[in-house]
Each structure stands twice: as C-alpha cells, then as structure tokens.
Amino acid sequence: MAYRETSRVRERKQATRQAILNNALRMLNESGFSGLQMAALARQCQLATGTLYRYFSSKEALCTAVFEYATDIEIGRVAAQLQQPQLTAPEHIAAALTTFAKRALRAPIAAWALIAEPVEPAVNHARLRYREQYATLFSRAIDDGIAQQSLPPQNSTLSSHALVGAIAEALIGPLAQQQPQHLNQTIAAAVQFCLQAITAKPYPTIFPDQEC
Amino acid sequence: MAYRETSRVRERKQATRQAILNNALRMLNESGFSGLQMAALARQCQLATGTLYRYFSSKEALCTAVFEYATDIEIGRVAAQLQQPQLTAPEHIAAALTTFAKRALRAPIAAWALIAEPVEPAVNHARLRYREQYATLFSRAIDDGIAQQSLPPQNSTLSSHALVGAIAEALIGPLAQQQPQHLNQTIAAAVQFCLQAITAKPYPTIFPDQEC
Numbered sequence: 001m002a003y004r005e006t007s008r009v010r011e012r013k014q015a016t017r018q019a020i021l022n023n024a025l026r027m028l029n030e031s032g033f034s035g036l037q038m039a040a041l042a043r044q045c046q047l048a049t050g051t052l053y054r055y056f057s058s059k060e061a062l063c064t065a066v067f068e069y070a071t072d073i074e075i076g077r078v079a080a081q082l083q084q085p086q087l088t089a090p091e092h093i094a095a096a097l098t099t100f101a102k103r104a105l106r107a108p109i110a111a112w113a114l115i116a117e118p119v120e121p122a123v124n125h126a127r128l129r130y131r132e133q134y135a136t137l138f139s140r141a142i143d144d145g146i147a148q149q150s151l152p153p154q155n156s157t158l159s160s161h162a163l164v165g166a167i168a169e170a171l172i173g174p175l176a177q178q179q180p181q182h183l184n185q186t187i188a189a190a191v192q193f194c195l196q197a198i199t200a201k202p203y204p205t206i207f208p209d210q211e212c
Numbered sequence: 213m214a215y216r217e218t219s220r221v222r223e224r225k226q227a228t229r230q231a232i233l234n235n236a237l238r239m240l241n242e243s244g245f246s247g248l249q250m251a252a253l254a255r256q257c258q259l260a261t262g263t264l265y266r267y268f269s270s271k272e273a274l275c276t277a278v279f280e281y282a283t284d285i286e287i288g289r290v291a292a293q294l295q296q297p298q299l300t301a302p303e304h305i306a307a308a309l310t311t312f313a314k315r316a317l318r319a320p321i322a323a324w325a326l327i328a329e330p331v332e333p334a335v336n337h338a339r340l341r342y343r344e345q346y347a348t349l350f351s352r353a354i355d356d357g358i359a360q361q362s363l364p365p366q367n368s369t370l371s372s373h374a375l376v377g378a379i380a381e382a383l384i385g386p387l388a389q390q391q392p393q394h395l396n397q398t399i400a401a402a403v404q405f406c407l408q409a410i411t412a413k414p415y416p417t418i419f420p421d422q423e424c
Contacts, residue, residue: 118336125330131381152414155401162378162405169343169377170370189367193374197409202364 017055020045024066025110032113033063033123060120067123070114071130077103078134082141089145090199093138097167097194101187104171116172131168135160142198152200163194229267232257236278237322244325245275245335272332279335282326283342289315290346294353301357302411305350309379309406313399316383328384343380347372354410364412375406 023044027036038059042052056062081096104111113119114127139160145151170190188205195203235256239248250271254264268274293308316323325331326339351372357363382402400417407415 116340118333118340121330121332124336128328128330135381154404155397158382158398158401159405161384162382162402165377165379165381166374166409167377168381169347170374172373185367186370189370190374192366193371193409196412197378197405200408200412200414202412 013055016045016047020047020052020055020062021066021069024062025070028066028070028113029107029110032109032117033119034117036063036066038062060122063119063123064126067114067119067126068130070110071126074100074103074114075130075133075137079137082137088150089141089148090150090195092141093145093163093198094191094195094203096138096141097163097191098187100167101171101190105183105187112172115168131161131164134164138163145198151198154198159198162197166190166194166197225267228257228259232259232264232267232274233278233281236274237282240278240282240325241319241322244321244329245331246329248275248278250274272334275331276334276338279326279331279338280342282322283338286312286315286326287342287345287349291349294349300362301353301360302362302407304353305357305375305410306403306407306415308350308353309375309403310399312379313383313402317395317399324384327380343373343376346376350375357410363410366410371410374409378402378406378409 020041024036024041027041027044036059038052039049041062042049045052052062056065077099078096081099082092084092084095087095104115119127135157137160139156142151142154142156142159146153146156167190170186170193185205192203192205232253236248236253239253239256248271250264251261253274254261257264264274268277289311290308293311294304296304296307299307316327331339347369349372351368354363354366354368354371358365358368379402382398382405397417404415404417
C-alpha cells in the first residue's frame, strides 16, 4: 500500500515549518542573514540539523523563505495603511511610508537584512519581486490621487518605484548611525522627502502618532 | 638571484589587466553579470583561462573589479556635473541626476547589472560602498544649496540617500519595459521627482539637452 500523508501529518509538518520560520525570523532580528546558521537554528527549534534540511533544502532556500515570510508581514502593514477609510491619497501614502519607516526602525537589523544586506542571488531575486509589489501598491494610491486631484498629474509607475527606492535607501544608510532620540526626526524627514516629491509642495515634518 | 619584476613586465601586466576589464565591461553591457563567463572572457582576450585566473582569482573577484571599474566611470561623470561653474545647487543636482539617468538608459543592461542584478555578496558589498559615495556627493551639493539658500533646510544625509535610492530604483523598474521614444520623458520624470523632493516646489518636466 502506497504511503499517503494523513491530514494530521500534514498539519504537524506545517506547524514545524512555521516554528522554524518564527525562530529564523527571531535570529534575523538579532543578527541579519549573516547570523542565520542552519545548525544553530536547528538547535533553537530542537530539531536535528538533518531534519531542518528536510524542510529547507539549503541555507539559501531557508533565507528566501524567511525573507518572504518577513516581507509579507511588512507589505500587509503598508497595504492596510493604504486602505484606511476617509483619507486622501497623499495621506494614505504618508501613513504607509510612516508605518514602513517606524517598523524598520524598531527592528533595524531585520530592516537592514530585508532591504540591503548582501545576500545570495536567490534572496536578491525575491527582494526585486517584493520591491515590485510595494511599487504596485504605491502606484495604485498615486493613480487614485491623480484621479481625485489630491495629487498632480505624474507618471505613477515611475513615482511609485522612486518612492520605494527613496524610503528604503533613506532607512538603511543614515539610520545605521542614528541615536534613538533622533529616530522620529528621521522618519519625518524621509516621509517629507517622499511627499514633496509627489505633491510638489512643502510637507511639514510633523511626526504622525499612528499605530503600525 | 631573486626574481624581480621589471617595470616593463609590470606595465605589460597592467595593460593585460586593463584589456580584461575592457572586454568584461563590453560583455556586461551585452548581457549583465549573468553573461560574464570566465572561459568566454578569456577567449575574447585571447588568453588561456588559467592565465585569466592569475589576474582575477575567481569570477566573484572579476565581477567586483568590473563593477568598481564601471562605477568609477559613472561616479566621475556625476561628480563632474556637480562641479560645473555658475550653477545653483538644484541645477547641479538636476544636471547630475540627468547625466546618471541618460547614461543608464544608453546602456540599460549594464545599468541593471550595476544597480540591481542579483549578484554574489562581494559585488553587493561593493554596491553598498558606491551608493554611499554617490550619497556623499549629493549630500555636499545639498549642504551648499542650504547654505546659499537655493534649497530649503533639510537633513542632507537623509535627502542624499533618498535621492540615490529614488533615481536608482526609478531607472530599473519601469525602464525595463520602456519604448525608446519614451526614454526622455522617463528621465524628466525621474529628475522631477527628485528635485521636487528637495526643493518642495513644482519642477518642470523639461528635458535638459546636456552632454553626459
């Protein structure tokens, strides 16, 4: 009789996979991709290293999965800000960028890992796909703003990619050397840069006190 | 008697190294880092593959050297635009961004390779160092602009990194699918985004007809 995976076995495997990802994400928060070691992760998960390799066939496969897991969470938060009711397009975009920036600053090592840490090509490919997803979200918001005249006419594809590049780069370079008490100003300056770019007028550097 | 390299031998080695880099750069222009193969490059240079490895010990070492060689040229062009006499800071920055964009569009495969193509970590590390160099150039120009009141007060470190992120990201995503007749509009839109971000006022999408 051929072996068939019961639904209980599938569920257990799924739970183990999730536990591995959660532990890996914790390690990413502490020391980036360079600190994510298969043997140490297996110990954290109370698994044999060989068992870990049955779930993720290589370190590159694990890193890609952790990258996607972590970035899905970040994109979900940004998307939620873009869907808040009763905001104009520039308000949506400011809220989304603020959330992105605040979350990046709360977990700067993970942010560096997700945005810019030198990684294997497979993770780099995933990065490019996800940057495209962020750009698509912003592009829709910009199109809404142009239609509702809360934003001036512009090439929304270009502006959305430029927004993604600007916010990502702004949060890895200067932030690395930032004092905690200056983080709010950094967020405000990054959001100001982006909003001025798409609205073509001064944007106040007031720090919006929002949940993220 | 110990072997000592004569200056003639040194010169010849230097010339061979330069010929390798020139050929590698031509291959990069045609097919990016993924198309840069040691054996094919050796053939192009009329060298044995083993000889090529005496100049560059691995593909990663070669790619890093080609990256640095190509990016030094690009940074030189951007720096030259920032030093033109009798321009204001925003004019300097617009000229530098236009040059960066025009050169990227003339060689889109090389631009993709230099800016975003998934590569080995060593090349990625070089990319981060060079992005920092670009940011330093822009940061100085922004500081000049603030001092001369041609730019509003702003965090020049943050703005300069955001500029680098914005222009780089704008030129790889949308440009990949661009028709040649739209390239000038793309450049103008990218420069407009960046200038509005740092000046907080509308910037015309006129395409400056400059050498680069």
